[in-house]
Amino acid sequence: MSQVLTISAVELTSINRLVAVAESQVRYQLAPELPGCPKLPADLELRSYQQQAISNWFKNQGRGTLKMATGSGKTITALVIACQLYQQIGLQVLIIICPFRHLVNQWGRECEKFNLQPILACESIHKWQSKFSHQLARINTRQQKFLAIITTNETLITPGFQSQLKYLPDRTLIIGDEVHNLGAKKRESSLPRNIGLRLALSATPERHYDEIGTQNILDYFGDILQPEFTLKDAIDCGALVHYLYYPILVELTEAETEQYLKLTRAITRKLIYKSQDRATNYDELDTPDLTPLLMQRARLIGAAANKLVALKTLMQNRLNTSHTLFYCGDGSSDSTQQLTAVTHLLGQELGYRVNTYTATTSLLDREQLRQQFESGVLQGLVAIRCLDEGIDIPAIKHAVILASSTNPRQFIQRRGRILRPDPGKERATLYDMVVLPPELDRETLSIERNLLKKELLRLIEFADLADNAAAARSQLLTLQRRYGLMEM
Numbered sequence: 043m044s045q046v047l048t049i050s051a052v053e054l055t056s057i058n059r060l061v062a063v064a065e066s067q068v069r070y071q072l073a074p075e076l077p078g079c080p081k082l083p084a085d086l087e088l089r090s091y092q093q094q095a096i097s098n099w100f101k102n103q104g105r106g107t108l109k110m111a112t113g114s115g116k117t118i119t120a121l122v123i124a125c126q127l128y129q130q131i132g133l134q135v136l137i138i139i140c141p142f143r144h145l146v147n148q149w150g151r152e153c154e155k156f157n158l159q160p161i162l163a164c165e166s167i168h169k170w171q172s173k174f175s176h177q178l179a180r181i182n183t184r185q186q187k188f189l190a191i192i193t194t195n196e197t198l199i200t201p202g203f204q205s206q207l208k209y210l211p212d213r214t215l216i217i218g219d220e221v222h223n224l225g226a227k228k229r230e231s232s233l234p235r236n237i238g239l240r241l242a243l244s245a246t247p248e249r250h251y252d253e254i255g256t257q258n259i260l261d262y263f264g265d266i267l268q269p270e271f272t273l274k275d276a277i278d279c280g281a282l283v284h285y286l287y288y289p290i291l292v293e294l295t296e297a298e299t300e301q302y303l304k305l306t307r308a309i310t311r312k313l314i315y316k317s318q319d320r321a322t323n324y325d326e327l328d329t330p331d332l333t334p335l336l337m338q339r340a341r342l343i344g345a346a347a348n349k350l351v352a353l354k355t356l357m358q359n360r361l362n363t364s365h366t367l368f369y370c371g372d373g374s375s376d377s378t379q380q381l382t383a384v385t386h387l388l389g390q391e392l393g394y395r396v397n398t399y400t401a402t403t404s405l406l407d408r409e410q411l412r413q414q415f416e417s418g419v420l421q422g423l424v425a426i427r428c429l430d431e432g433i434d435i436p437a438i439k440h441a442v443i444l445a446s447s448t449n450p451r452q453f454i455q456r457r458g459r460i461l462r463p464d465p466g467k468e469r470a471t472l473y474d475m476v477v478l479p480p481e482l483d484r485e486t487l488s489i490e491r492n493l494l495k496k497e498l499l500r501l502i503e504f505a506d507l508a509d510n511a512a513a514a515r516s517q518l519l520t521l522q523r524r525y526g527l528m529e530m
Contacts, residue, residue, distance in 0.1 A: 081157035105264030107242040112458020160190035225255030284462035287508035344445030371445035436464035
């Protein structure tokens with residue numbers, strides 16, 4: 043797909059000069075600017091991988107996707123790019139698109155460190171549209187030098203926001219944060235085509251089970267740029283802290299085992315039929331049309347009753363700890379029940395000071411909870427899903443994962459949340475509830491092994507990067523032996 047910038051040759055020459063600056067890997071210095079115009083913080087120091095990412099984005103003609111681990115500084119890297127564009131080519135407008143409202147506020151705080159005064163477009167249209175249109179008009183008549191606006195994916199697609207996009211000047215940069223969320227057709231088609239400078243950010247830009255959506259993202263923003271910065275890279279260079287990993291093996295109850303076997307046999311029948319129909323092997327059959335059955339079984343595992351027993355045993359010996367995060371399921375009714383049960387167990391039975399943090403928690407309450415958590419007034423937060431992306435609470439020192447999906451994005455995002463550095467935080471601790479599937483007959487076992495491989499890969503990756511890797515891997519041997527996966 044052709045990717046031609048809508049800026050002049052003179053401006054491209056300026057960009058080429060900027061590439062030389064980025065490649066020199068020096069601390070950037072900018073002259074004092076007017077309020078609201080991009081300016082790098084005086085104490086800013088970039089890591090070498092951030093400098094290389096900036097250089098490669100300019101070499102790619104002002105397009106590209108930065109695949110960088112959660113907590114590795116994607117936001118700062120993006121804002122440095124905006125500052126350099128402003129200095130070198132006179133960037134006029136910066137648009138930042140986020141999946142959630144709390145990320146809009148988080149980006150807003152970071153932008154202020156760069157001398158920006160962004161419009162936050164994530165609530166009622168009456169609070170931002172007139173301000174957006176007025177300032178955009180001032181930009182186009184040269185009465186204002188710079189405009190920054192931060193919005194959500196949902197606000198982006200509204201008529202009120204879309205109506206302003208045709209007035210954007212050529213020298214506009216669009217940043218897609220947690221860009222995997224923009225791959226859906228309606229959202230991707232709402233991205234402005236008249237903007238040439240495009241930057242995507244995500245630790246996991248690939249969309250699970252959606253190759254078309256993934257390609258839509260790369261076609262619009264540009265390919266993934268080197269260097270990809272992995273979680274191991276982030277830990278090795280000190281961008282994230284080290285951690286200890288403790289798998290906790292949990293058995294299903296008798297009733298749960300019966301339901302698990304019922305769902306597994308249904309999955310097996312589908313896979314056998316598809317195998318015969320396609321003349322292919324089981325490894326290739328983890329496809330979207332199996333999703334409903336796989337989700338039912340995942341929710342059964344996620345809400346397994348014995349996880350509460352294991353949690354009580356764990357926390358009885360940890361009542362003097364703080365800064366602990368408890369992850370429940372995906373927002374389904376089962377995970378909501380688990381959230382309630384976990385909160386009751388910790389708060390009422392054990393006297394551990396906790397509160398809940400969910401998608402329905404207001405922005406004001408979220409900020410208050412964050413402060414109480416950081417200060418130790420609350421020892422823990424019990425969360426569902428909304429903490430998987432973007433929220434920044436570096437004070438998290440311990441985490442208990444009660445439910446996980448097979449989507450690799452989820453555990454990459456979650457682990458990054460836990461490992462963000464904080465003063466006095468040398469290492470994090472992660473407890474992972476792992477359900478042991480029941481014994482299966484020969485027909486279902488061969489297929490179940492293939493489905494289990496992906497989950498085991500997640501657990502092994504958790505274990506291998508931990509400071510206690512050998513001990514963590516030994517805990518997984520029971521699972522590997524049961525399913526004949528000792529080669530992993």
